[in-house]
Amino acid sequence: MALTATGMGSGLDITNIVKVLVDAEKTPKEAMFNKTEDSIKAKVSAMGTLKSALSTFQDAVKKLQTGDALNQRKISVSSDSFLSATADKTAQAGSYGIKVEQLAVNHKIAGTNVTDPTLPVGEGSLAFDINGESFSVDIAATDSLAAIAKKVNEASDNVGVTATVITSDAGSRLVFSSNKTGEDNQINLTATDTSGTGLTDMFGTGNTTTLQDAKNAVLYIDNQKVTSQTNEVKNAITGVTLNLTDADVAKTTTVKIEQDNDAVKTNVQAFVDAYNSLVTAIDKMSSYDKDKKTAAALQGDSMIRSIESQLRSVASGRITAADGSSIALYDIGIKTDRYGKMSIDDTKLTKALSEEMPNIEALFSTPGQGLANRFYDLADSYVKSRGLIADRETSYTNQQNRLDDQREAFSLKMDQLTARLTKQFNAMDLVVGQLNQQSSGLVDRLNSLPGAVKKS
Incomplete structure (x- = not known):
């Protein structure tokens, strides 16, 4: 009778044996996969931090590009x-x-007073002219003062007139005000009736009152x-x-x-602080801890080395001002230490501000070669939507996709290995079981032969 239970024939724990054999091959490879994935994730995170640091620096130098912040x-x-x-x-x-x-004050004119502002005025149009520009509104026979005011105020081609209904002891009247002050912005109003004389009686020549003269x-x-x-x-x-x-x-x-030297100093200090923050962030993500013997995610990365090199190159550059003189950060009291950090010599900066304010503006803001423009363009080459960091992030995404494919292929390979070993061990177990059965039967037959003596 065939054996169906795993290990019944040999007495071996085949399931565990197969697991140990598979794990011996799987564990080192999975450890390598995990290490690679952790490295990719760390680099993606570090690249995000780098992009944020560069964007912050870019925002800081953008304020200096026009020069207004340096010549206040x-x-x-x-x-x-x-x-x-x-x-x-x-x-x-x-x-x-x-x-x-x-x-300067604006021009105001008003029509005649009426006792009941809800009654219609007349039918026709009101034309307004201000400083050579004009527009008109059509007045319906049913329009009250408020309706006329609404039409004037909401006219799409209104050139600068506001209409208001004013109610006083004398009654209610429409007041038209020029939106702009000055003598050039006087309101010229022409009333035209198509039925009756209501509009002319209220807004015609001799019937309007100047409430406020336009003045310069x-x-x-x-x-x-x-x-x-x-x-x-x-x-x-x-x-x-x-x-x-x-x-x-x-x-x-x-x-x-x-x-305003103090305001300029504040803006120069803000630039130095932003630069130092960027340098600190770069140092942190590219450092090596000797005690823990661990490297940061971008330690030795070519992009980091390139950024550091470019920052130093721009910071050490000299600019030719409009007067032909040459100026650099050092000339206004900004120096760089051996760690790449900037600091300000206040005495030297104060002297530069008192003597060379336009040149300080030129140092940062000269189109093309000014430091603020060069730093901005440098940062932008990395952080823009299709910049160098975006390319690197795409590369990491591709690496992660390849790793996922390798994991999937390896998982399938391990499943196949498990099936193959299980099949092989089960076959061996079946053979051993059959041999054991044959051995047991042979012993029984030998014991049944005549003259066989059983030992007690």
């Missing part, structure tokens, strides 16, 4: 009762006495008269914007403009 002005106003002021980098240091005679702002800068259509007066003083808030020609407001 601070402005002070002796009193905020009449004006406020801001200055850009083109403003020259100086002090100015300013008197405001008149604020009038001010004096060091006793020189300046007229402006708005209360925002730009470049009457080069690089300075004045925002007028009140008028009294008898009062003088002093506006003082100075170089």
Whole structure:
């Protein structure tokens, strides 16, 4: 009778024997797979950290690309009762006495008053003209004051008129206001009736009232008269914007403009801090721990070495300013130590700021060769959507896919090995079982022969 239970014939634990044999081949290979996968994951994580560090550095240097952050002005106003002021980098240091005679105001006109604003006015159109631009609205026979105001305000081609219904002791009336101040922005209103005379009676010539004349702002800068259509007066003083808030020609407001060295120092320090943070991040992900004898994920990586080399190259570069002079980071007090970290000599930077403000701007912001532009482009070559880091991440993804395929193929191979060994051992077990049965039968027959003596 054939044996069907594994190991019954030989008495061996075939299942465990097969497992031990398979594990002897599988365990080292799986350990290698796991080590490779852990390495890939560590590199993917490190590459993400590197991309983040480069993006942060890129954001920091972007602020220096235009040069505005490196050539700043601070402005002070002796009193905020009449004006406020801001200055850009083109403003020259100086002090100015300013008197405001008149604020700019917008033009306002109104139609005649009515007792009941809900009643219709008339049928026809209202045409508006402001500073050479015009639009018109059609008025229906059923339109009230509020309906007319709504049509004016919502007109797609409205060139700058706001309509409002005002109710006073005298009644209700439509008021039209120019959205812009100044004498150039007066409202010219023409009423046209297609039925009756209602619109002309309310808005026609002689029936409208000027509630507020359009006026220009009038001010004096060091006793020189300046007229402006708005209360925002730009470049009457080069690089300075004045925002007028009140008028009294008898009062003088002093506006003082100075170089803002402290703000520039803050922006230079922010650049140095961002650079050092990037260098620290690169060092960390490419380091080797001698005590633990472990290497960081990107230790010895060619990309890391390339970034470090390029950073040092840009940082050590010299820029030719517009005046023909040459300037480098060292000239403004920024030096680099043997670990690649930057530091600032405040005394040297202060001197550079007092003497060479335009050149400091040139050092960072000159198109093409300025350090901020070169650092930005360097970082961008790695972090952009199809940059070097994206290529590396694709490579890691491909490595992981190949590893997954190898795992799957190896798993199939181990399943086949398990089946083959199980089959072989079962065949051996069957033979051993059959031999044992034959041996037992032979002994029984020998014992049954005549003259056989059984030992007790």
